[in-house]
Amino acid sequence: MGAKQLPFLTDERASDILVVGGGNAALCAAMAARERGASVLLLERAPEHMRAGNTRHTRNIRCVRVADGSGASGVYSEEEFLEDLMQVTGSPPNMDLARRTIRESGSLPRWMSEHGISWQEPLAGTLNLGRTNRWFLGGGKALANVYYQKAIEMGVQVCYGAFVEDLVIESGDFQAAVINIGSAQRKIGARAVIVATGGFEANLGWLKRLWGDAADNFIVRGTPYNDGTLLAKLLEKGASPIGDPKGFHAVAVDARAPKFDGGIVTRLDAIPFGIVVNRQGRRFYDEGENIWPKRYASWGRLIAEQPDQIAYCIVDSKTIHSFLPPMYKPFCADTIQALAKMLRVDPNVFSQTVEDFNRATAGNANLRMERLDGLTSRELRPPKSNWAVPIDAPPFYGLPLRPGITFTYMGVTIDDRSRVVRDAGRPFMNVFAAGEIMSGNILSKGYLAGFGLTIGSVSGKLAGEEAANYARS
Numbered sequence: 387m388g389a390k391q392l393p394f395l396t397d398e399r400a401s402d403i404l405v406v407g408g409g410n411a412a413l414c415a416a417m418a419a420r421e422r423g424a425s426v427l428l429l430e431r432a433p434e435h436m437r438a439g440n441t442r443h444t445r446n447i448r449c450v451r452v453a454d455g456s457g458a459s460g461v462y463s464e465e466e467f468l469e470d471l472m473q474v475t476g477s478p479p480n481m482d483l484a485r486r487t488i489r490e491s492g493s494l495p496r497w498m499s500e501h502g503i504s505w506q507e508p509l510a511g512t513l514n515l516g517r518t519n520r521w522f523l524g525g526g527k528a529l530a531n532v533y534y535q536k537a538i539e540m541g542v543q544v545c546y547g548a549f550v551e552d553l554v555i556e557s558g559d560f561q562a563a564v565i566n567i568g569s570a571q572r573k574i575g576a577r578a579v580i581v582a583t584g585g586f587e588a589n590l591g592w593l594k595r596l597w598g599d600a601a602d603n604f605i606v607r608g609t610p611y612n613d614g615t616l617l618a619k620l621l622e623k624g625a626s627p628i629g630d631p632k633g634f635h636a637v638a639v640d641a642r643a644p645k646f647d648g649g650i651v652t653r654l655d656a657i658p659f660g661i662v663v664n665r666q667g668r669r670f671y672d673e674g675e676n677i678w679p680k681r682y683a684s685w686g687r688l689i690a691e692q693p694d695q696i697a698y699c700i701v702d703s704k705t706i707h708s709f710l711p712p713m714y715k716p717f718c719a720d721t722i723q724a725l726a727k728m729l730r731v732d733p734n735v736f737s738q739t740v741e742d743f744n745r746a747t748a749g750n751a752n753l754r755m756e757r758l759d760g761l762t763s764r765e766l767r768p769p770k771s772n773w774a775v776p777i778d779a780p781p782f783y784g785l786p787l788r789p790g791i792t793f794t795y796m797g798v799t800i801d802d803r804s805r806v807v808r809d810a811g812r813p814f815m816n817v818f819a820a821g822e823i824m825s826g827n828i829l830s831k832g833y834l835a836g837f838g839l840t841i842g843s844v845s846g847k848l849a850g851e852e853a854a855n856y857a858r859s
Contacts, residue, residue: 400574401427401543402857403850404563406550406616407582408432409439411821411842411849413533415580417501418850420540424857427576428537429548429565431583431611437546438530439584440608440793440822440838443649445526446508446519447843448836450492460517464488467518474680474832479628482802484828487844494843495520502532515679519836551615553579553817555623558808560816577857578816580849581806582842585794585822586614587634588646593791596632603695605639607653607790610646617823620798624808629796629826635833636686638662639790641696642714654785655709657685658755658773660701661743662787664692667726667736669743674772677758683833686789697787698729700740702779708755717784729784742766744776751775793822793838795831800824804849818853820845 401424405416408430416426430437451462467488471478478484495505504523508516522529538544545567552564554573562575586592588610593601621627643652657673662685664670671688675681689697706716719725722740726733746766753759753773763770798806798819805813821842828841 400576401425402577403427403853404429404574404576404579405582405850406563406579407439407584407821408437408546409441409582409584409821409842410444410529410533410839411846412580412582413438413530413537414843414846415582415818415820415850415853416537416542417533417540418847419580419854419857420537420542420850422851422854422858424854425541427543427545427574429550429563430544430546431549432546432609434546436609436611437534438526439612441530441842442526443608444529444839445650446515446521446836447494447498447839448491448515448519448834449494449840450488451517452492462518464492467491470518470680470834471837473676474683474834475828475830478828479830480827483800487828487841490844490847491840494840497847498522498843502536503529515835518679549615550583552619553581553616553623555814555817558812558814560814578818578853580818580820580853581616581620581823582819582821582846582849583616583823584609584612585634585797585825586617587612587791587794589613597690600690600695603788604636604690605641605643605648605652605788605790606646607637607639607643607648607650608792612793612822614794617797620806620817624810625814626799626807626809626811627796628799630830631796633795633826633829633831634686635683635792635795635829635838636690636789637683637792638685638689638697638699638787640712640714641786641788643788643790648790651713652790653682654699654712654787655682656699656701656705656712656785657682659705659708659753660699660777661739661770662697662699663731663736663739665694665696665731667731667733667739669739669768670697672768672771674762674770674774678755679835680832682835685787686791687831689787690789695788698731699785699787700725700777701783701785702777703781704775704779705753706783708753712785717786718781720780720782722782725782725784729786740777743770744778747774747776793825795826795829797823797826800827800845803852804845805852816853816856818849820849
């Protein structure tokens with residue numbers, strides 16, 4: 387709805403349920419609540435052309451896949467899904483919720499199809515996700531457009547440019563939301579509220595309190611609107627925090643990417659095909675530790691801990707065309723020394739690093755990226771455990787890397803009905819949470835490709851259903 391269509395905002399109670407946020411989790415919550423018979427008002431902070439938050443930059447969702455009786459391969463069981471999750475994140479803070487999310491992921495493709503989503507074959511690249519993930523046609527913007535159209539057809543009211551700056555909560559009972567639209571401030575009541583406003587990754591001041599000056603070098607690859615306003619307000623009102631305050635889903639992005647909203651195209655998937663050095667010209671971690679879908683999100687934090695939060699991926703002519711082409715042209719030189727000058731790394735240290743790596747990988751060839759291929763380095767620290775082949779075929783290429791933050795992990799604790807839990811261990815009666823703001827209940831570190839959409843979809847549906855149940859009771 388445009389600003390000229392806002393007279394309902396003067397009503398004491400505009401709907402049964404307020405959904406705060408405009409991404410996948412918020413939309414799933416709104417549709418699920420509407421299907422339970424509740425009236426819903428969705429408040430999206432962004433203008434219409436920027437709606438849907440980080441969902442705009444997604445392209446696939448991870449979900450359980452069971453045998454269909456055809457004998458075809460491609461089963462992805464609940465047990466394997468959980469094992470993959472625990473490999474990258476350790477034991478989830480809320481194991482019951484993690485198991486439930488994984489279990490219910492199996493029904494998501496059908497639910498999404500019923501709500502207008504179409505599917506496509508897996509995209510080419512290095513992630514090798516055809517068995518574990520489903521790819522929706524057109525990517526995240528198309529998904530959001532379809533969901534908005536469906537939600538509006540179902541009777542969900544949508545208001546853009548609506549910044550919810552506070553929630554009025556008395557004795558654990560939500561009363562109203564305080565919102566700003568343009569220059570006007572209004573107070574809107576509802577029987578329940580679902581908070582799906584993401585993390586605080588776009589709040590550089592908050593990040594700087596945790597990371598110091600290093601935060602100045604972070605790139606926020608998602609929406610600039612996720613500044614954690616309602617997360618901070620909920621914590622002020624006694625919500626129980628969960629997750630590492632410094633924890634985030636961050637990947638290696640091109641250091642030349644825009645500060646905000648560059649999205650998935652700024653991500654670089656070259657790391658398994660070469661080596662990564664810091665600005666001193668030294669390697670600092672195993673580039674072949676595990677298959678890329680289970681390790682790509684480790685590299686943002688690794689780079690964040692390096693001097694000046696900068697690193698460089700080095701590949702040669704053998705592998706430059708093996709990964710998705712980068713958004714920006716790589717640095718290219720015929721010699722390692724010339725490349726060092728372009729990248730402004732110590733040429734002597736850098737040359738020695740490449741020489742040591744080539745000596746430790748001599749004779750290795752024929753990468754097999756779809757599996758752990760066992761092509762390991764020998765007597766090298768840190769090792770490269772897989773896909774270790776010499777960098778010896780000019781020209782040589784360098785891609786500058788910085789941490790690209792997608793979302794933060796610290797959020798609010800929820801119970802088994804998606805209600806926000808207070809410090810005393812009791813939930814707020816009618817305050818629910820979905821999506822990134824509650825992802826810390828499941829994720830503590832690391833990431834699995836496509837799992838953010840899974841968490842948002844399952845938690846959004848649950849929050850919508852439970853909020854509707856409460857509103858009708």
